[in-house]
Amino acid sequence: MLNVLLLNADYTPMRVIRWERAVELVLDQKLVQVAAYPGRFVRSMSLALPWPSVVALRKYSHGRGKVRFSSRNVQARDAYTCGYCGVRPRQHDGRPDRVSLTLDHVIPRAHAREGKVYLPWSRKWVNVSCWENSATACRSCNSRKADRTPVQANMTLRIYPRVPTQADALRMAMSRLAVVPEEWLPWLPPDVLEAEEVRVPTRVLGAG
Numbered sequence: 001m002l003n004v005l006l007l008n009a010d011y012t013p014m015r016v017i018r019w020e021r022a023v024e025l026v027l028d029q030k031l032v033q034v035a036a037y038p039g040r041f042v043r044s045m046s047l048a049l050p051w052p053s054v055v056a057l058r059k060y061s062h063g064r065g066k067v068r069f070s071s072r073n074v075q076a077r078d079a080y081t082c083g084y085c086g087v088r089p090r091q092h093d094g095r096p097d098r099v100s101l102t103l104d105h106v107i108p109r110a111h112a113r114e115g116k117v118y119l120p121w122s123r124k125w126v127n128v129s130c131w132e133n134s135a136t137a138c139r140s141c142n143s144r145k146a147d148r149t150p151v152q153a154n155m156t157l158r159i160y161p162r163v164p165t166q167a168d169a170l171r172m173a174m175s176r177l178a179v180v181p182e183e184w185l186p187w188l189p190p191d192v193l194e195a196e197e198v199r200v201p202t203r204v205l206g207a208g
């Protein structure tokens, strides 16, 4: 069903929420309805509300939305691109071919001590499976690297594996949609709309 873009009180985009949650919080006066999907209504016994497409918090939130760590989310963070050779496997329709990508533990589990590995680039010990030790790799790079560090395998990691920032989280959320709803476009920053893995309605990309 139609999801809703949540903005902070200053109208900067935060994340995508379910429409049921949006309607509940609008009725509770926690959110302001900023835009609606034209011609669509949320109906109950007693009311028909315009279906919200964009909502905003009434009170500014300083909280940072945390993104759950998962191999799927690591792929989204890395724009479905191999961190070593830069290949971007695609399906026929242009969507990312996630099956051709794997999760690489940059410092492999074989190097762990008591479940932790040392990251020389950030000089700290972390769990083997965490954002900072994970990169997306194509199958061929992953098997070539095997149980070695990038230095041992003489392979260069092109990305800096990091915990997703707020901007990353927004781009990741948009990359999961079949297409970004037109009603959201005015609220999204150009770097998100221009990201290769984010699909926006074609007339915006085209000549107008």
Ligand SMILES: [Zn+2]
Residues within 6 Å of the ligand: 082, 083, 084, 085, 086, 087, 137, 138, 139, 140, 141, 142
């Ligand atoms: Zn690769």
